[in-house]
Amino acid sequence: xxxxxxxxxxxxxxxxxxxxxxxxxxxxxxxxxxxxxxxxxxxxxxxxxxxxxxxxxxxxxxxxxxxxxxxxxxxxxxxxxxxxxxxxxxxxxxxxxxxxxxxxxxxxxxxxxxxxxxxxxxxxxxxxxxxxxxxxxxxxxxxxxxxxxxxxxxxxxxxxxxxxxxxxxxxxxxxxxxxxxxxxxxxxxxxxxxxxxxxxxxxxxxxxxxxxxxxxxxxxxxxxxxxxxxxxxxxxxxxxxx
Numbered sequence: 001x002x003x004x005x006x007x008x009x010x011x012x013x014x015x016x017x018x019x020x021x022x023x024x025x026x027x028x029x030x031x032x033x034x035x036x037x038x039x040x041x042x043x044x045x046x047x048x049x050x051x052x053x054x055x056x057x058x059x060x061x062x063x064x065x066x067x068x069x070x071x072x073x074x075x076x077x078x079x080x081x082x083x084x085x086x087x088x089x090x091x092x093x094x095x096x097x098x099x100x101x102x103x104x105x106x107x108x109x110x111x112x113x114x115x116x117x118x119x120x121x122x123x124x125x126x127x128x129x130x131x132x133x134x135x136x137x138x139x140x141x142x143x144x145x146x147x148x149x150x151x152x153x154x155x156x157x158x159x160x161x162x163x164x165x166x167x168x169x170x171x172x173x174x175x176x177x178x179x180x181x182x183x184x185x186x187x188x189x190x191x192x193x194x195x196x197x198x199x200x201x202x203x204x205x206x207x208x209x210x211x212x213x214x215x216x217x218x219x220x221x222x223x224x225x226x227x228x229x230x231x232x233x234x235x236x237x238x239x240x241x242x
Contacts, residue, residue, distance in 0.1 A: 027221045031198060031214025033191040034222065041147040042139060043189035043222050052109040053223045055187075057099070058116045059092070059241050060124030065116060068136030071156035074124035076241065083164040083173045090165050092240030094176040095123060102184055105211050106219035107226050112240060120152060121187055123180075125159040132204070133157045133179050135186040153187040155180065167206045174204060181211070190218045 028034060035042040044053055064075040079086040092112075099110040116122055126134075134156050139148040157163075162173040178199075185200045192202045198212045211219075 028193065028214065028218055030195040031193055031212070032200065032218030032221075033193045034218060035186070035189045035191045037139075037148050040141070041189070042137065042150060043147060044150045045142075046223070050227075052107045052226070054109050054111065055120040056111045056113045056118070057095075057121045057123065058113050058119035059095075060116060060122065061114075061241055064127055065122065065124070067122065067154040067156065068138070070134045071126060071136045071154050073127040074122070074154065074156045075127050077125035077157060077159040079159050079163050081160055081162050083162055083170075086163060086165060086176065088241035091176060094165055095180050096240075098177050098181040098184055101181060101211055102188065102219060104226060105216040106188075106222070107224040108188070108219070122152075122154045124154075124156055126156045129158040129160040131158055132161060132174060133183055135183050137187070150187075150189065155183045155187065167209055169206055171204070171206065175206065178206065178209065179204070185215065185219070188219055189222050190215070193218075 044055070046053070060074050060076050062076070064073045066073050077091060079091070096112070102108055103110060110121075113119055136154045136156070137150050138152040139150050141147075142149045157176075157179070164170075164173045164175055165177070167175050167178065182199055182204075190200050193200055193214055195201070195214070196203075196205075197208070198214045199208055199210075200215050200218070
């Protein structure tokens with residue numbers, strides 16, 4: 001994947017909004033907020049009625065890929081300063097758990113694949129580390145729906161800060177699952193709500209491990225509720241950093 005081009009490049013920080021307009025949403029009010037740019041919603045194309053939004057996800061395994069203005073080039077994560085060693089299997093499992101939480105919240109399905117070139121969402125570490133994590137969204141404007149349609153997305157982590165697996169009330173280290181859970185919310189089209197106490201809130205906090213009612217409300221407004229009869233399947237281990 002040599003690079004991305006788009007009519008709109010929307011960039012979202014892990015705990016800050018870097019580009020685009022921020023407008024209050026009538027549906028969310030204070031406990032969630034939907035991404036907007038220029039007064040228009042930013043989201044993935046809706047599937048046929050009743051069918052989930054299906055997103056393929058791939059990890060950067062070999063070399064590097066030029067992604068977007070904020071992520072820049074991304075590579076395979078190393079987590080050299082982790083509180084305890086983080087293996088490839090640990091990282092894949094943490095990301096898979098984060099995806100599963102959003103699957104349980106809304107009509108969304110993630111599929112881990114190995115082909116970075118065709119994946120809807122690419123995950124890796126920043127080649128030039130800064131911040132904690134970022135999301136890059138590649139979008140185009142849908143004139144009929146009057147919204148910015150997400151075409152591809154990337155989550156890039158700064159693997160040089162202190163990471164960990166699991167919450168332990170130490171705010172100087174960052175739990176992979178907790179951060180990726182927040183970042184996936186941005187990938188889906190959620191912004192930071194005006195109120196605190198949500199996974200999608202602006203600041204990293206270990207007070208919450210689960211999506212809140214506000215987080216779920218925002219995702220369901222975009223993609224609908226998950227089918228009650230959906231058979232839960234673990235996506236961990238289907239692909240990853242191998």
